[in-house]
Amino acid sequence: ETGVTQTPRHLVMGMTNKKSLKCEQHLGHNAMYWYKQSAKKPLELMFVYSLEERVENNSVPSRFSPECPNSSHLFLHLHTLQPEDSALYLCASSQSTGGNEQYFGPGTRLTVT
Amino acid sequence: GEDVEQSLFLSVREGDSSVINCTYTDSSSTYLYWYKQEPGAGLQLLTYIFSNMDMKQDQRLTVLLNKKDKHLSLRIADTQTGDSAIYFCAETNQGGKLIFGQGTELSVKP
Numbered sequence: 001e002t003g004v005t006q007t008p009r010h011l012v013m014g015m016t017n018k019k020s021l022k023c024e025q026h027l028g029h030n031a032m033y034w035y036k037q038s039a040k041k042p043l044e045l046m047f048v049y050s051l052e053e054r055v056e057n058n059s060v061p062s063r064f065s066p067e068c069p070n071s072s073h074l075f076l077h078l079h080t081l082q083p084e085d086s087a088l089y090l091c092a093s094s095q096s097t098g099g100n101e102q103y104f105g106p107g108t109r110l111t112v113t
Numbered sequence: 114g115e116d117v118e119q120s121l122f123l124s125v126r127e128g129d130s131s132v133i134n135c136t137y138t139d140s141s142s143t144y145l146y147w148y149k150q151e152p153g154a155g156l157q158l159l160t161y162i163f164s165n166m167d168m169k170q171d172q173r174l175t176v177l178l179n180k181k182d183k184h185l186s187l188r189i190a191d192t193q194t195g196d197s198a199i200y201f202c203a204e205t206n207q208g209g210k211l212i213f214g215q216g217t218e219l220s221v222k223p
Binding site (some may be wrong): 002004006040041042043045048056090092097098100101102103104105106107109 | 117144146148153154155156157158161201209210211213214215216
């Protein structure tokens with residue numbers, strides 16, 4: 001138990017669906033992250049939030065839309081995804097964005113059909 | 114550019130020592146990390162080392178840092194079947210971002 005939870009753990013969606021991934025951290029951290037983990041590839045950092053403000057967007061397609069309503073919650077809204085978006089989506093948090101260790105949630109395994 | 118390299122696979126017998134190696138490129142990294150990912154789970158922080166240290170020991174884990182060669186290793190003593198997982202090395206770049214390697218899949222055979 002790392003103090004970072006993600007729901008749902010598994011999600012299957014069609015290309016025309018809209019769904020959201022949720023992440024919650026109970027560590028009192030100020031920074032939160034979304035990563036994409038595909039088979040045989042390094043972790044890809046998607047978004048970084050610091051104190052609810054987006055500080056990094058790594059050229060992620062607009063069909064992925066993050067939201068950070070407060071420092072404990074992070075969402076990733078999904079719409080009109082492609083099959084190549086199927087992956088494990090990991091949320092992480094850290095005390096700040098200054099290179100502190102990050103604590104990861106268990107991930108959401110997303111399959112786009 | 115920023116790059117972290119690891120070999121993809123390592124197989125050892127139960128009770129042996131495992132050594133997982135990593136090379137990185139950003140000499141300004143302040144912290145270097147080792148994470149473990151078990152099947153179906155997220156990444157779990159195992160240990161980290163500050164860049165002004167050469168070695169850190171934590172129970173069965175020993176981290177060695179050669180800053181001149183930008184080489185980091187993780188040694189697991191008395192490897193158990195429960196240590197089978199993917200191990201990720203990560204460095205921090207100048208912007209404070211974590212850069213991960215591709216991960217080394219450790220297989221422990223009884």
